[in-house]
Amino acid sequence: MKITNTEIEDVLIDLEPLDHAMAKANFIRADQWDYERVTYDYKIGSPEKNITYYIRVQGYAVEGDVDKGDAVIKLLTPLLGKHYYPHGIEYGENEEFPSSTVERATKLLQNAKENLKPFIK
Incomplete structure (x- = not known):
């Protein structure tokens, strides 16, 4: 399900402050990246048996390289x-x-959006 009207979509931000802001909001990037894309997840437990919910924030590099840490990311x-x-x-x-x-x-x-605000391009 897409979560719209978050004011996160289409944000442009440098990778380093993005990582910091998302970690501060408890979203995990871990190893979910490649040279052009990043993915941040937040795990939400559930009382339902064998069901867990995840919020996923994805982005892609409009310039630079994620691996080198110099990317500018556009969030989806x-x-x-x-x-x-x-x-x-x-x-x-x-x-x-x-x-x-x-x-x-x-x-x-x-909460994540508030953490991102100071760094948005």
């Missing part, structure tokens, strides 16, 4: 996904999400 529309053990994460529009999870995801993305 954040996603809310549902992990089905052992099959993987589904981000489809046909997925059902509890309203409390959607509200929490929106608040977490607002």
